Amino acid sequence: MRTLYEQLAESLEQRIREGQLRPGERLPSVRQACTQAQVSAATVFQAYYLLESRGLIEARPRSGYYVRPPARGHARAARPEAARTESTPVAISELVFEVLDSTRDREVVPLGSAFPAPELFPLERLARAGARAMRHLAPQALTAELTAGNVRLREALRARYVRQGIAVNPDDPIITNGAMEALNLCLQAVTQPGDTVAVESPTFYAALQALERLHLRAIEIPTDPTSGVDPDGLAEVLRQHRVAACWLMPSFQNPLGALMTTSRRQAIVRTLSQAGVPVVEDDVYGELFHGATRPVPLKAFDRDGLVMHCSSFSKCLAPGYRVGWAAAGRHAATVQRLKMMSSLATAVPSQLALAAYMEEGGLDRHLRQLRLTLARNLARVRQWVLRHFPPGTRVSQPQGGYFLWVQLPDPVDTLALHRAALAQGISVAPGAIFSADMRFQNSLRLNAGHPDDPRVEGAIRVLGALARQAEPPR
Amino acid sequence: MRTLYEQLAESLEQRIREGQLRPGERLPSVRQACTQAQVSAATVFQAYYLLESRGLIEARPRSGYYVRPPARGHARAARPEAARTESTPVAISELVFEVLDSTRDREVVPLGSAFPAPELFPLERLARAGARAMRHLAPQALTAELTAGNVRLREALRARYVRQGIAVNPDDPIITNGAMEALNLCLQAVTQPGDTVAVESPTFYAALQALERLHLRAIEIPTDPTSGVDPDGLAEVLRQHRVAACWLMPSFQNPLGALMTTSRRQAIVRTLSQAGVPVVEDDVYGELFHGATRPVPLKAFDRDGLVMHCSSFSKCLAPGYRVGWAAAGRHAATVQRLKMMSSLATAVPSQLALAAYMEEGGLDRHLRQLRLTLARNLARVRQWVLRHFPPGTRVSQPQGGYFLWVQLPDPVDTLALHRAALAQGISVAPGAIFSADMRFQNSLRLNAGHPDDPRVEGAIRVLGALARQAEPPR
Numbered sequence: 001m002r003t004l005y006e007q008l009a010e011s012l013e014q015r016i017r018e019g020q021l022r023p024g025e026r027l028p029s030v031r032q033a034c035t036q037a038q039v040s041a042a043t044v045f046q047a048y049y050l051l052e053s054r055g056l057i058e059a060r061p062r063s064g065y066y067v068r069p070p071a072r073g074h075a076r077a078a079r080p081e082a083a084r085t086e087s088t089p090v091a092i093s094e095l096v097f098e099v100l101d102s103t104r105d106r107e108v109v110p111l112g113s114a115f116p117a118p119e120l121f122p123l124e125r126l127a128r129a130g131a132r133a134m135r136h137l138a139p140q141a142l143t144a145e146l147t148a149g150n151v152r153l154r155e156a157l158r159a160r161y162v163r164q165g166i167a168v169n170p171d172d173p174i175i176t177n178g179a180m181e182a183l184n185l186c187l188q189a190v191t192q193p194g195d196t197v198a199v200e201s202p203t204f205y206a207a208l209q210a211l212e213r214l215h216l217r218a219i220e221i222p223t224d225p226t227s228g229v230d231p232d233g234l235a236e237v238l239r240q241h242r243v244a245a246c247w248l249m250p251s252f253q254n255p256l257g258a259l260m261t262t263s264r265r266q267a268i269v270r271t272l273s274q275a276g277v278p279v280v281e282d283d284v285y286g287e288l289f290h291g292a293t294r295p296v297p298l299k300a301f302d303r304d305g306l307v308m309h310c311s312s313f314s315k316c317l318a319p320g321y322r323v324g325w326a327a328a329g330r331h332a333a334t335v336q337r338l339k340m341m342s343s344l345a346t347a348v349p350s351q352l353a354l355a356a357y358m359e360e361g362g363l364d365r366h367l368r369q370l371r372l373t374l375a376r377n378l379a380r381v382r383q384w385v386l387r388h389f390p391p392g393t394r395v396s397q398p399q400g401g402y403f404l405w406v407q408l409p410d411p412v413d414t415l416a417l418h419r420a421a422l423a424q425g426i427s428v429a430p431g432a433i434f435s436a437d438m439r440f441q442n443s444l445r446l447n448a449g450h451p452d453d454p455r456v457e458g459a460i461r462v463l464g465a466l467a468r469q470a471e472p473p474r
Numbered sequence: 475m476r477t478l479y480e481q482l483a484e485s486l487e488q489r490i491r492e493g494q495l496r497p498g499e500r501l502p503s504v505r506q507a508c509t510q511a512q513v514s515a516a517t518v519f520q521a522y523y524l525l526e527s528r529g530l531i532e533a534r535p536r537s538g539y540y541v542r543p544p545a546r547g548h549a550r551a552a553r554p555e556a557a558r559t560e561s562t563p564v565a566i567s568e569l570v571f572e573v574l575d576s577t578r579d580r581e582v583v584p585l586g587s588a589f590p591a592p593e594l595f596p597l598e599r600l601a602r603a604g605a606r607a608m609r610h611l612a613p614q615a616l617t618a619e620l621t622a623g624n625v626r627l628r629e630a631l632r633a634r635y636v637r638q639g640i641a642v643n644p645d646d647p648i649i650t651n652g653a654m655e656a657l658n659l660c661l662q663a664v665t666q667p668g669d670t671v672a673v674e675s676p677t678f679y680a681a682l683q684a685l686e687r688l689h690l691r692a693i694e695i696p697t698d699p700t701s702g703v704d705p706d707g708l709a710e711v712l713r714q715h716r717v718a719a720c721w722l723m724p725s726f727q728n729p730l731g732a733l734m735t736t737s738r739r740q741a742i743v744r745t746l747s748q749a750g751v752p753v754v755e756d757d758v759y760g761e762l763f764h765g766a767t768r769p770v771p772l773k774a775f776d777r778d779g780l781v782m783h784c785s786s787f788s789k790c791l792a793p794g795y796r797v798g799w800a801a802a803g804r805h806a807a808t809v810q811r812l813k814m815m816s817s818l819a820t821a822v823p824s825q826l827a828l829a830a831y832m833e834e835g836g837l838d839r840h841l842r843q844l845r846l847t848l849a850r851n852l853a854r855v856r857q858w859v860l861r862h863f864p865p866g867t868r869v870s871q872p873q874g875g876y877f878l879w880v881q882l883p884d885p886v887d888t889l890a891l892h893r894a895a896l897a898q899g900i901s902v903a904p905g906a907i908f909s910a911d912m913r914f915q916n917s918l919r920l921n922a923g924h925p926d927d928p929r930v931e932g933a934i935r936v937l938g939a940l941a942r943q944a945e946p947p948r
Contacts, residue, residue: 097811104618118613130823131605139592142794144578177651177796181817193667193689209815215667320616320822322651337571341683343655347821348794349604 003368004039005046006292012047016056016067023069027057046372050290052379055397059383078225078256078396078405081440087196087219087241088436090212096205096433099418103427109459112418112427114254116402116449118319120373122357122366126318129360130353142348147340149175149325150348153355157325166300166309172327174336175346179284179312179324182335184210185342186308186326187245189334190278191216195244198237200229202434202443204254204282207247211436218436219243225396225405228253228260231267238275245278251295252285255434255445256405257398259295269301276306278331283311284324287367289400290375305330313354316367321350373451374402381448384457388464402449407442412470414444420466426459477842478513479520480766486521490530490541497543501531520846524764526853529871533857552699552730552870552879555914561670561693561715564686564910570679573892577901583933586892586901588728590876590923592793594847596831596840600792603834604827616822621814623649623799624822627829631799640774640783646801648810649820653758653786653798656809658684659816660782660800661719663808664752665690669718672711674703676908676917678728678756681721685910692910693717699870699879702727702734705741712749719752725769726759729908729919730879731872733769743775752780752805758798761790761841763874764849779803787828790841795824847925848876855922858931862938876923881916886944888918894940900933 015021028036033044048065051057057065103113145151154173161168176182183206191197193215199207201220211218219241222233228250237243248268250260260268272279281298289295299309308331312324323346328335339345357363382404385395392409408414414430421428429447431440446463450456489495502510507518522539525531531539577587619625628647635642650656657680665671667689673681675694685692693715696707702724711717722742724734734742746753755772763769773783782805786798797820802809813819831837856878859869866883882888888904895902903921905914920937924930 093811093815097814100814104620106614106618113617115617118616121613123611123613123616124609127605127608127611127823130608131601134601134604135598137597137601139595139597140580142592142597143587143589144580146578177655177817177821178819180815181651184816188687206815213662213812213815320819322817322819322821337567338687340571340574341567341654341680341687342658343651343796343817345652345794345796347651347796347824349601349823349827350821353823 005043005050008037008039008043008047009050010292012051013054013056021067023067025067027065027067029064049372049376049379052376054290054399055379078394078407080222080224081201082222084201084220084437085240087217090208090216090218090436093209093212095438096209099429099433102422107425108422109426109453109455110450111446111456111459111463112429113447115319116315116374116447117452119452120370120449121317121319122362125362126321126353126357129356130349133352133356134349137348137352145348146345147174147336149346150351150355152359153351156355156358161327164294164296164300166297168327169305169329169332171332171336172329173325174328174332174339175351176324176326176339177343177346178314178322179282179310180206181339181343182310182312182324182326183207183247183280183282184213185335185338186280186310186328186331187247188214188338189308189328189331190245192244196241198234198241198243198246200248200253202255202431202440203436204249205433207282208436223253223256223258225256225258227264228256228258229264229268231264231271234268235271238271238277243277245280246272247280247282248298249282249285250298251283252288252398252401252403254285254401255403255429257396257401257403259399262296265296265298266301269298269307272306273304278306278308281307281309283309284315285401286311287316288371288374288402290371290378291399295400299327302329308335316370317363318350318354321354322347323350323354374449377451378402378404378448381446381456381460384460385446385464388461390464390468393467402447404446404448406444406446408467408470411442411472412467413441413472415441417444417463417466417470421463424462426462428463479517479524482511482513482517482521483524484766486525487528487530495541497541499541501539501541503538523846523850523853526850528764528873529853552868552881554696554698555675556696558675558694558911559714561691562910564682564690564692567683567686569912570683570907573903573907576896581899582896583900583927583929584924585920585930585933585937586903587921589793590789590848590921591926593926594844594923595791595793596836599836600795600827600831603830604823607826607830608823611822611826619822620819621648621810623820624825624829626833627825630829630832635801638768638770638774640771642801643779643803643806645806645810646803647799648802648806648813649825650798650800650813651817651820652788652796653756653784654680655813655817656784656786656798656800657681657721657754657756658687659809659812660754660784660802660805661721662688662812663782663802663805664719666718670715672708672715672717672720674722674727676729676905676914677910678723679907681756682910694910697727697730697732699730699732701738702730702732703738703742705738705745708742709745712745712751717751719754720746721754721756722772723756723759724772725757726762726872726875726877728759728875729877729903731870731875731877733873736770739770739772740775743772743781746780747778750780752782755781755783757783757785758789759875760785762845762848762876764845764852765873769874773801776803779805782809790844791837792824792828795828796821797824797828848923851925852876852878852922855920855930855934858934859920859938862935864938864942867941876921878920878922880918880920882941882944885916885946886941887915887946889915891918891937891940891944895937898936900936902937
């Protein structure tokens, strides 16, 4: 069911698409819109934020909201780059560690961070739920629920799968120490050292690190910044290489923000099923959609138990609790055994807190609010980038999550830019950490998930100035 | 400083050793001893429990405590078996999973379990400490303390190392998801697939599983059931094989309960240092000594940063919290990076609860009580085994922990015994799961860490009857 603000946004979007509201035209003021649509000011604001996040309108200081020229945003959308056709061993870690270390200092503006601001999460309510649950814990539960995890939490997660129309096997989900562990265990369950794994291009660096740790090789699949992995490109890779597994992030891919269309998802699951290749689906941003409905995971189209769906609460509810899970289909038993061998079980206090929070209700309300906040902020940061970066800069226009992928117009080494920015107290994630062979030097990932940090616009201005001065790579 | 009960136990022990109290002689009643030594009844009980756990005296129902004949206990102590001299690939997991699965059912008497009874731990106080700490959590801490762990908890652990006279490097300790993760990360930090790792014989099955998961080979070092790994045996193994690392449990080894002497520890660290071979030291039972002082870890003798000391709170304070740590010496940075790659960080609620508990004080008092309880119970279960098992059965006499290693007098397949016992609602850990090639078929490990379970003596009687009827292995 659509909420009021989603209905309002939709009707406005239709008027823009049909030309009734034209580029440059001012939208009704919030007060006017309230009267016209018979809704509250909050509803109007939410609708406008949503349209802003979709790139359809823009806020002008002290003036209101205006319809954006479509061509401009489109021309500046991020552009795909050619993927590598040879598989490569992976040795990316040193660089990733250098970059991640730099984001930990609280004095640094965290545009290179992978986490949204912790203030966005209901930490007090979680702590209270956890405290109550721990006080009433049956001591036997501490060892009885090894290794798969707390029964109540698993039930609550299963109920959410059912709501999404996804059938999971009775052993699923297995609770893990964050999605990171889930992803690693799933990958290990279906590979042996020396195997080749197909990944997006650019790729989330933790996928590359997992490959490195497990002595695997990477082969890149062409990935569009808007629509994600190309099914034909994947089919081509499967024809040319012996691929043991695939690691994909279909929703709001890190770093591109790409959202795979439903038909692409279906085609990809079909292709992988035909080839019998399992896929590790990283869906940690799936709940952070800015539009009206949650993207449907690959898992929903899986008939052969080959999709290993991994997610967590770390990005959408409870950072630091380290609770994730894997619905690993036909490999569930193997994943559970690997979990037992490598870390035995997941922390019970964290699991109980989340189980209690979910049973009390309120997760969906929290998520609705979080999505709006992130959508609004992504739109703002995007505008700042377009304003302050050199002309010709391309910026992704994600429909969810909190990352922007920025491609600079001239050949520039963003790793050097990262170091220069750090000297000025700003972190960014340079493109080089998202590829096994240090490509994407020209790009960087910015975190727009810190809505209350007043330093962000100034930091974007500084980054823009640095980008103008930057030298081409040697 | 010795406590009153330890002083009392010592003076009684001296009188036994010097023949003033002779085998079969009755000790003073608790009331008499109170008057003689001017101490409380609790102190006398604790002293008697301690002597009982050391095998020096035994309780006779409704009669009091008696000095035990030394020869009998000695003759029946567990006997070492020859170690394998060839390295072997490891594929033990299926069997281990079968056995571990069987211990989860609450209806089953958990003699095969690896955990002591959860009622032995201050779970309520931990929950309260955790609740307070979570309510006052600075949200930034949730992401700022990735990956090494909570600063306060690490400080508290460092202080305990200092108290034991152990210097740890400034990056240490790294907080992990239980000792299991610490051990796995340390092992991975110093090995590559195909490498050979020297292990005890018998070996803790999780070490074998870690080797299996990381595609490593095992070479066994001769291990005495009382004094642990033989330094000469280790030196011989290092001469004959290219060993990448060692995995040892010097204190109350699982499953033998062996306690390495200080001089053996020094010799082993010297030998490994000369060969430049790192050692993963599993010290999860180190705090569960039944005697007067904590065994000194190998780490204390390490001058080259080659000892990777791993432990946790899971067996001594907080089962289910999944908080362990590694002080990994010269490999600390590598371990931290592997941790980041495989599970990112350890659950913050668990870490905060433990940090707050340690800061409030009371850990040492809890540990003193726990040691007494476990010592008393180990002695009781040991007596039951000697009473109910076939004549000639050998039973270990551990100075700490809560495991008994039982060697049956005739060739018997304890895996079949495990299955027969399970059919009667009793789990045991058969010897076969403690070796890469299914040896130790004649032995089994019993858990004596369930002091309040009234079913234990009856279960031991059933096991004894099954052992008498058991068939030799085919």
